[in-house]
Amino acid sequence: MAARTSALRSLARACGAVRRIHSSRVLADQAKIRAPIADALKVRQPQAMSVPKDMAQFDDADMAILHNLGIETDAVIHNARPGTLYDEALRYEKGSAILSTGALAAYSGAKTGRSPMDKRVVEEDTTIDDVWWGTVNMGLSEKSFSINRERAIDYLNTRPRLYVLDGFAGWDPEYRYKIRVITSRAYHALFMHNMLIRPTEEELANFGEPDYTIYNAGAFPANRATDGMTSGTSVSLNFKAKEVVILGSQYAGEMKKGVFTIMNYLLPKQGILSMHASANEGQDGDVTVFFGLSGTGKTTLSADENRKLIGDDEHAWTDKGVFNIEGGCYAKAIGLTREKEPEIWDAIRFGALLENVVFDTRTGEVDYDDNSITENTRVSYPLEYIPNVKIPAVGGHPKNIIMLTCDAFGVLPPVSKLTPAQAMYHFISGYTAKVAGTEMGVSEPTATFSACFGAPFMVWHPAKYAELLADKMAKHNVNAWLINTGWTGGAFGAGHRMSLKDTRAIIDAIHSGDLAKAEYENFPRFNLKVPKSCPNVDSQILMPNKTWTDQTEFERMSTKLSALFKDNFEKFKDGCSEDIKAAAPE
Ligand SMILES: Nc1ncnc2c1ncn2[C@@H]1O[C@H](COP(=O)(O)OP(=O)(O)OP(=O)(O)O)[C@@H](O)[C@H]1O
Ligand SMILES: O=C([O-])CC(=O)C(=O)O
Numbered sequence: 001m002a003a004r005t006s007a008l009r010s011l012a013r014a015c016g017a018v019r020r021i022h023s024s025r026v027l028a029d030q031a032k033i034r035a036p037i038a039d040a041l042k043v044r045q046p047q048a049m050s051v052p053k054d055m056a057q058f059d060d061a062d063m064a065i066l067h068n069l070g071i072e073t074d075a076v077i078h079n080a081r082p083g084t085l086y087d088e089a090l091r092y093e094k095g096s097a098i099l100s101t102g103a104l105a106a107y108s109g110a111k112t113g114r115s116p117m118d119k120r121v122v123e124e125d126t127t128i129d130d131v132w133w134g135t136v137n138m139g140l141s142e143k144s145f146s147i148n149r150e151r152a153i154d155y156l157n158t159r160p161r162l163y164v165l166d167g168f169a170g171w172d173p174e175y176r177y178k179i180r181v182i183t184s185r186a187y188h189a190l191f192m193h194n195m196l197i198r199p200t201e202e203e204l205a206n207f208g209e210p211d212y213t214i215y216n217a218g219a220f221p222a223n224r225a226t227d228g229m230t231s232g233t234s235v236s237l238n239f240k241a242k243e244v245v246i247l248g249s250q251y252a253g254e255m256k257k258g259v260f261t262i263m264n265y266l267l268p269k270q271g272i273l274s275m276h277a278s279a280n281e282g283q284d285g286d287v288t289v290f291f292g293l294s295g296t297g298k299t300t301l302s303a304d305e306n307r308k309l310i311g312d313d314e315h316a317w318t319d320k321g322v323f324n325i326e327g328g329c330y331a332k333a334i335g336l337t338r339e340k341e342p343e344i345w346d347a348i349r350f351g352a353l354l355e356n357v358v359f360d361t362r363t364g365e366v367d368y369d370d371n372s373i374t375e376n377t378r379v380s381y382p383l384e385y386i387p388n389v390k391i392p393a394v395g396g397h398p399k400n401i402i403m404l405t406c407d408a409f410g411v412l413p414p415v416s417k418l419t420p421a422q423a424m425y426h427f428i429s430g431y432t433a434k435v436a437g438t439e440m441g442v443s444e445p446t447a448t449f450s451a452c453f454g455a456p457f458m459v460w461h462p463a464k465y466a467e468l469l470a471d472k473m474a475k476h477n478v479n480a481w482l483i484n485t486g487w488t489g490g491a492f493g494a495g496h497r498m499s500l501k502d503t504r505a506i507i508d509a510i511h512s513g514d515l516a517k518a519e520y521e522n523f524p525r526f527n528l529k530v531p532k533s534c535p536n537v538d539s540q541i542l543m544p545n546k547t548w549t550d551q552t553e554f555e556r557m558s559t560k561l562s563a564l565f566k567d568n569f570e571k572f573k574d575g576c577s578e579d580i581k582a583a584a585p586e
């Protein structure tokens with residue numbers, strides 16, 4: 001009893017919850033307890049402390065930034081450090097919490113992924129002839145853009161606190177753009193603090209006017225009655241005004257991919273290839289670029305204990321080599337384990353931002369397998385949270401280019417070596433597959449073909465990026481590989497996903513040079529060169545049909561996939577040389 005009482009007492013002292021303790025013995029002791037608490041409180045009076053000036057003071061210059069844009073608010077939190085943004089999120093944003101790792105949990109609301117169908121590019125005289133108009137780049141009138149912009153500003157004007165965050169896109173100072181984000185949510189500011197390149201104190205002092213401004217009013221919907229709007233969500237880009245307006249989606253990825261889209265316009269205009277790809281560098285300085293659509297393994301596979309990470313999602317290739325566009329990573333968190341992805345796991349700490357994860361409110365521990373909010377749970381963290389990172393995040397010309405595909409048909413080999421023409425063919429095709437649903441027993445996967453492995457973010461015709469890639473690959477004598485991180489032993493439903501261990505062993509063999517020296521055999525119909533053996537990988541898995549028990553079913557799937565490739569390529573045929581066309585499956 002005495003021990004219990006004393007434990008209660010120290011608890012009471014620690015949290016000040018004196019009123020909740022009703023044991024008569026404890027009540028009798030309360031006077032004694034209260035005195036030290038009162039003393040402790042006295043010490044905590046703010047006037048007794050010297051309070052350091054926070055970066056987030058609302059000074060006139062910060063208010064002026066918004067005032068000049070027609071926004072008046074009580075508080076402007078400009079370029080605040082993560083701790084301040086934590087404070088703000090915890091105080092003002094429902095559901096935010098500090099988790100057991102020290103990372104911040106935040107919630108995006110209804111939209112938990114990007115909305116490519118709600119993205120628009122403004123049709124204006126300076127870029128109208130440059131943009132590849134169609135299903136990817138859907139046009140919006142300048143009038144509708146200004147209505148959206150005004151709506152965003154009107155909404156921001158109703159908010160008592162706003163966040164402004166400045167950073168750079170592009171690690172090469174020669175091709176660096178200044179980005180400013182204006183948002184009503186601290187979580188968005190922390191996200192962009194992680195994802196943009198963080199300026200030094202001196203660079204911030206000299207930041208001046210941004211090159212591009214993102215108005216994030218995602219907490220407020222677009223007006224469906226506005227011409228060109230088909231839903232309450234809208235991401236509109238205006239290259240002439242150098243502005244992006246977000247309405248009706250608070251998913252943070254819209255901002256980073258908005259910046260990427262801007263870079264995908266600006267860089268190719270200067271003869272630089274922008275790439276939806278990750279990159280890392282070996283001990284000898286050899287660079288590998290991993291192209292791939294969402295979920296194919298760019299982030300997972302670029303985090304490699306033997307290589308330095310340059311970046312996980314967006315890069316550019318200049319005459320000097322490659323540079324990362326971003327200052328951080330945005331990793332999928334679903335199913336994350338320390339065993340499988342130690343670098344990413346260990347990056348989840350103070351400053352990291354977990355989006356839409358479910359956690360135990362008692363322990364603050366995340367259940368990474370819980371997809372009840374979304375399958376697309378994410379974590380963003382600064383690049384330097386990965387232990388072996390290359391800062392500044394630039395590297396030489398790539399020696400290897402790996403095209404990642406997650407083939408849910410289970411047809412493509414785990415690895416094949418591509419000729420330059422095949423590399424172009426697969427780059428333009430941009431194939432991956434999505435599993436039909438998360439329900440059990442759904443066995444028909446759906447193919448996705450997304451040019452340049454990132455059509456939703458490309459602005460020019462895919463040929464522009466393809467030409468730049470072909471040119472650079474030839475000039476720098478690059479090896480190209482196609483890696484299937486998807487299904488083996490059968491299609492989705494019957495087979496299983498390629499093990500990360502096998503995919504990693506294959507990539508190690510590419511890096512050691514062993515795979516380039518291997519003996520190869522032809523994979524029929526797709527005419528891919530497949531190695532007969534690979535160190536630390538069971539040779540049985542290298543030729544896909546050998547992993548299937550039902551050969552007739554394999555043939556059916558293989559025929560089906562090759563037909564899908566051919567159908568998709570029809571629209572690109574005209575602009576392609578004979579050797580690229582000849583790289584198509586039979
Ligand atoms: N063999 C494999 N290779 C790569 N990833 C695998 C493999 N098996 C399972 N995975 C899982 O697949 C997912 C790959 O996602 P990743 O975040 O790397 O995609 P990404 O290409 O970076 O996409 P995004 O552009 O959306 O960020 C991870 O959750 C990873 O754990
Ligand atoms: O942009 C996002 O939301 C995540 C991502 O990297 C992608 O989908 O390619």
Ligand SMILES: [Ca+2]
Nearest residue numbers: 298299313330
């Ligand atoms: Ca990624």
Ligand SMILES: [Mn+2]
Nearest residue numbers: 276293294313
């Ligand atoms: Mn991506």
